[in-house]
Amino acid sequence: MAERVALVTGSTSGIGKACVERLVADGLRVVINSAKSVDAGRAMVAELGEERAHYVQGDIADAADAQRLVDESVARFGRLDVLVNNAGTTVRIPHDDFTTASPDVFRRLYDVNVVGTWQMSVAAVPHLRESGAGCIVNVTSLAGVRATGSSIPYAVSKGAMNHLTLLLANTLAPAVRVNAVAPGLVDTPWTADWGDLHEAIKVMAPMQRCAQPEDVAEVVATLLASTYVTGQIWVIDGGLSLR
Ligand SMILES: NC(=O)c1ccc[n+]([C@@H]2O[C@H](COP(=O)([O-])OP(=O)(O)OC[C@H]3O[C@@H](n4cnc5c(N)ncnc54)[C@H](OP(=O)(O)O)[C@@H]3O)[C@@H](O)[C@H]2O)c1
Incomplete structure (x- = not known):
C-alpha cells in the first residue's frame, strides 16, 4: 500500500x-480535511510530516469544495486510491418529537451526510478508476441499520448512505470497491456530552465498553486490504445488536 x-x-x-493516523502508519500518504478546524488540520500535518500528510479545508456539502478537495489531493500527491467518506453531522432529537425533526433538519443532514458523500464520491471516481485498486469506505452508523440513533433524520440519512454503498459497489466494480463501516457509540468529541448513553452501552454491549476511534480505523484499514470484499456494511458495535 x-x-x-x-x-x-x-x-x-x-x-x-x-x-488518518492508522493509514499513515500503514504507509499511505493521506489528505486531511475539515470544514472549520483549519488549525487542527495544520497541526496534524506538522505532526505526521508534510511528505505523508496534507490538509485541505472544504465543506463536503458544497459541490465546488468537494471537487476542489479531490483536485487538490491529486495535485499534491499525484494520484488518489482511497476515499474515506467520514465527514458527517447530526442533531439530537428524541424520536417521538415530530416537530423538531422538521423538513429543514432532514434537508440539512441530507446535504452533508448523503449529498456530500455522493458528490465526494463522484469527484473521486475518475481517479479511483485509474488507481487500479480504487476503494471507497463510507462511515455510516448503526443508526442506519437498526431503529436507533441521535435523531430520525440522522438515522435515515445513514440508512441512505448504506444503500448508496451497495449501489456504488455494484456500479463501480471491478475497478473500485465500495464498503461501509457502521459504528455504534464511539468515544469522540461528537458524543462527549452523551454521558448517560456511554454508561448504558457499557452495561448493554457484550464487549462492555464503547468503541474507540481506533476500533473503527482498524476495520477501515482491514477493508482497504481485503481486495475481494465489496458492497458490505460492517457493523462495529461491540455486539450491541445481539441484545
Ligand atoms: N461518534 C459516534 O458515536 C459515531 C457513531 C456512528 C457513526 N459516526 C459517524 O462518524 C463520523 C465522524 O464522527 P466523529 O464522532 O468522529 O465526529 P467528530 O469527532 O465531531 O469529527 C467530525 C469531523 O468532521 C469534520 N466535519 C464536520 N462537518 C464537515 C463538513 N461538512 N465537511 C468537512 N468536514 C466536516 C469536523 O471538522 P469541522 O467541524 O472543523 O469541520 C471533524 O473533523 C460521522 O459521519 C458520524 O456520523 C459517529
Whole structure:
C-alpha cells in the first residue's frame, strides 16, 4: 500500500483523525480535511510530516469544495486510491418529537451526510478508476441499520448512505470497491456530552465498553486490504445488536 494516497473527509477529530493516523502508519500518504478546524488540520500535518500528510479545508456539502478537495489531493500527491467518506453531522432529537425533526433538519443532514458523500464520491471516481485498486469506505452508523440513533433524520440519512454503498459497489466494480463501516457509540468529541448513553452501552454491549476511534480505523484499514470484499456494511458495535 506504500504508494497509495487516501483522502479522509472530516479528519481533524474523532474517527477521521484515527483513520488518518492508522493509514499513515500503514504507509499511505493521506489528505486531511475539515470544514472549520483549519488549525487542527495544520497541526496534524506538522505532526505526521508534510511528505505523508496534507490538509485541505472544504465543506463536503458544497459541490465546488468537494471537487476542489479531490483536485487538490491529486495535485499534491499525484494520484488518489482511497476515499474515506467520514465527514458527517447530526442533531439530537428524541424520536417521538415530530416537530423538531422538521423538513429543514432532514434537508440539512441530507446535504452533508448523503449529498456530500455522493458528490465526494463522484469527484473521486475518475481517479479511483485509474488507481487500479480504487476503494471507497463510507462511515455510516448503526443508526442506519437498526431503529436507533441521535435523531430520525440522522438515522435515515445513514440508512441512505448504506444503500448508496451497495449501489456504488455494484456500479463501480471491478475497478473500485465500495464498503461501509457502521459504528455504534464511539468515544469522540461528537458524543462527549452523551454521558448517560456511554454508561448504558457499557452495561448493554457484550464487549462492555464503547468503541474507540481506533476500533473503527482498524476495520477501515482491514477493508482497504481485503481486495475481494465489496458492497458490505460492517457493523462495529461491540455486539450491541445481539441484545
Ligand atoms: N461518534 C459516534 O458515536 C459515531 C457513531 C456512528 C457513526 N459516526 C459517524 O462518524 C463520523 C465522524 O464522527 P466523529 O464522532 O468522529 O465526529 P467528530 O469527532 O465531531 O469529527 C467530525 C469531523 O468532521 C469534520 N466535519 C464536520 N462537518 C464537515 C463538513 N461538512 N465537511 C468537512 N468536514 C466536516 C469536523 O471538522 P469541522 O467541524 O472543523 O469541520 C471533524 O473533523 C460521522 O459521519 C458520524 O456520523 C459517529
